[in-house]
Amino acid sequence: MTTTESVRARTNPSIEIARSVVETGLDSDALVTIFGECTVDYEGRAVSTLGPGDRHVMCKPDGTVLVHTDEGHQPVNWQPPGCTHEISIEDDVLTLRSERSTPEEELLVQFRGIEHVAAFDVTDPEELSLTGTEEDLRERVLDEPELIEPGFTPLSTERETPAGAVDIYGEDANGQAVVVELKRRRVGPDAVGQLARYVEALERDLHDDADVRGILVAPSVTDRARTLLAERGLEFVSLEP
């Protein structure tokens, strides 16, 4: 077993050893991970079943469970904070049961093969990391307006228009009005439509011949969205949240 003061881990463990590592980890409020071939059954506000496959399961001390495959940033199954976990061996299968009472939900992960198991005593003194949080993207732009472009000056947030409030309203280096709209994920044409609507609304608000620039800020855009942005004279800045 790989053991340091804060990590207990085993590769290709027997089912009994795996149960022991997980149980000890759960009991000591460690962050526990299990990798192996498993099935996943969820029952609650819906019912779902995942057949056998290699998955990485993480149990957090706050009751969260995340089931990940080799794709995407979102788990394929999950339980929110506040759930209770129980590990057992049922018919030679390592069984992780996560339960929530309100609403009544159960996530059942059953491992027929375990390739790795670990328990981490996580120390994270930061109450809240601003990096990547929801408000962070806007705060970053306000703190570093040059992320949009050199000379950009934010003037207000949540400026109201007839089409709704825009995220950031400002001026470019030439004093031209700029609407900045923020998205935290890859976006398509509908985000272009939203931005176009804000730009039009603001132009109508300002005066008849006002020329307002619109900048869409997102990690990435689809090819179609990029074409529509260009057709409308709108711009795109790539920025990760």
Added chain:
Amino acid sequence: MAHHALVAYERPDGRYDIHTSRWGGFDCHLADAISPTDPYAGDAIDPAPRVVARPFGDVLTMVDPARHEALYRVSAEYVVDTYLPLWFGLGHYLGESLLNGGPGDCQPDGLVVAVDSPADAEAFREWFAAAKDTVAEAVVGGYLSRTDARAVLADAVSQRGASRKVFAPWSERETNEY
């Protein structure tokens, strides 16, 4: 823009108070963050209601499908249902004005469909974006009228959402109250 959402809280009389969230439409995670002890999910939801004491039918018409990316319905027992607004507007594909009264006609148009998890919401959103892109290409190419495009989209959503609640709050072109 951000990723706006509406959150409707049921009152003891069965009507709803409507609040807003700037980022709640991002990945539909609010459903699991709202609880009796944390009704506004930290500061994710504006604690000041925009509108109070409305039936749920009115709540639906307050959704702006071009702007709101999620609607949450919180029961008096704090069971949270999540809905995706699906915007049928095509004016932005056609270079039209998108403001009310313009040829792009941004009167709200679309459907509101129930989803059962953040992963389900993401999958449905991606599917709808692809479906709408395809239909829009046909309209831009002159192969499909707008009326037909709308019917194709509505039909596709009803088929994919056959086992789901699907609302058509703007089918009679009610006025959006925002």
